[in-house]
Amino acid sequence: MGYVISIVNMKGGVGKTTLTVNLAASLVKDHGMRVLVVDLDMQVNATLSLMPPLQFAKLKQDNRTLKQLINQVFKPDNDSQSSIKQIIIANICQITGFDLLPGDIELYNDFVLAALIYAHSSKNQLEFEKSWNNLEDYLLKSIIQPVIQDYDFILLDFPPGDYLLTRSGIIASDFYLIPAKPEPLSVVGMGILEGNINQLKDKKRCTISLIGIIFSSLGHSTNMALHVKNRVTAEFGEEQIFNTEIPMNVAIAKAVDESKPVMLTEPRSTGAKAFTELAKEFLQKLSQMTNRLPNPP
Ligand SMILES: Nc1ncnc2c1ncn2[C@@H]1O[C@H](COP(=O)(O)OP(=O)(O)OP(=O)(O)O)[C@@H](O)[C@H]1O
């Protein structure tokens, strides 16, 4: 069985998608792992970081995205059913073992879902909450369950903020990584995330464990960056902070424009090298936590 890993911070723009796509690529290419990236963000940034916009447009037109799988959970008797295996794009960027479940720009939003559930809950608050929580507990688990055994890692890329799909992904995950920038608002996002996860744990709705916090930074440490990192270290413990930091490197941003991980576009860049180091540290940290790692094929 593969590990499901959430890459999450309530704050936007902290490098969640960049980390998801490039860590996944390194795990496959450098370590022979089988990895599935699941794009749960309506911005479809992970999808567009791995395939050209025209390819995505065609998939969307053919209903071959996450939206189809979510719709099927709500309307299981729908005629045109697709399995997750039919929707996954295998060997993305021509990397064998690297698969993508494409996201969609039109997923149900929480207001529409709330209205749907409310309409079916006899307008009763307790019943509504129970149905909502059941949906969170069930939705993502049920979608990925048929392929969990096909991968060593399933990496989930989330939108910023606290939405049903994010909570459902966290509930379905074994571990999580927090990408962060060494700036105060990024740390606020971590605090909100920890509060949300602790609430789910208190209610015995999830068992997720933190692998660690990964900083992206400018390389030179300003006083503020140091101050923020010290605060985070004091709060989470030194062992929860990755030694590897991701430098701000233009090659990383340019790779998105080519819809590829940076290790394919500019393998010698400082950005590509950092993700190679990061994947090693990720596997080390994980093996310390689990003492059992998936065996590469
Ligand atoms: N190390 C880096 N060097 C250069 N550019 C980067 C780096 N990390 C991220 N970026 C760029 O910064 C922007 C935000 O990064 P990214 O999309 O990964 O953040 P995010 O947390 O996923 O954002 P959102 O919350 O909107 O999903 C992107 O344009 C990305 O290409």
Ligand SMILES: [Mg+2]
């Ligand atoms: Mg993103």
